[in-house]
Amino acid sequence: MADRRVAAPPPATPPARDAPAEEEDPATLLAGLPPTSAVCVQCDPDSSPPPALVAAFSALLRAIGEDPSREGLRLTPERAARALRFLTSGYALCPRDVVGDAKFVVDVPSCGGGGMEARLPGGRGMGAPLRGGGGMVVVRDIELHSLCEHHLLPFHGRVHVGYLPGAVVLGLSKLARITQIFARRLQIQERLTQQIAAALMDEIQPRGVAVVVECLHMCMAMRGVEQRAAVTTTNAMQGAFADDPSLRQEFWSSIRTPRSML
């Protein structure tokens, strides 16, 4: 099923890596980004699952020799249908739905402010702000649970996302929410990895994006080749990360260093 994504204007050209700070109003900077979609609709997890899905799970139980009317299974088709609908609810969403307005211009006052301030369009900053750059942002160990499209069995693991901000930074939780949109579909790990990177490039036009996904696939553990410890690692490097090996190195080191005691 295709994303219900509204046509977005062409992305603004990201600033060069060491471009000088520009004096531009945050509202103007954010206006250059694609608009928030009003079209995508999230599945309501509490509503009744589609009868066709419930019937399909009843048929499945009969096909494996079970009796869907026995006490223990009486509500199973409906439960399973509800669960599958949740696990595939990402089809009804696109990244714009979860990102919303959580894009922030980061101002670093040149004097007097003593700190860094993120502001929304129309906000007032202090002094001449430093914009169009900023160091690498890395969020690691985002939990991932998905279903493989070959066997409909789970795969699960972690996602590490890094990006080099362009004009704006993204609300941190949105990295996990974007991950969930693509994880809650029938997937292969490689596509999921690329989709997360592409969504970030689309949404905030950073100077570069790096995504690494590490997963255990139940189709390889519970059945088939029965390799319970085999971990699959995939990555997607876009923009500056594709061009610059030292940035890739910095990203890999930051996701491989032992976690600090927070």
Ligand SMILES: Nc1nc2c(ncn2[C@@H]2O[C@H](COP(=O)(O)OP(=O)(O)OP(=O)(O)O)[C@@H](O)[C@H]2O)c(=O)[nH]1
């Ligand atoms: N590249 C890739 N392969 C996957 C992923 N998830 C599952 N697979 C593989 O999809 C393949 C499907 O192969 P088939 O030979 O058609 O299916 P199968 O007979 O069930 O294969 P076995 O798992 O080897 O028993 C298997 O090799 C799975 O390991 C994924 O995310 N990415």
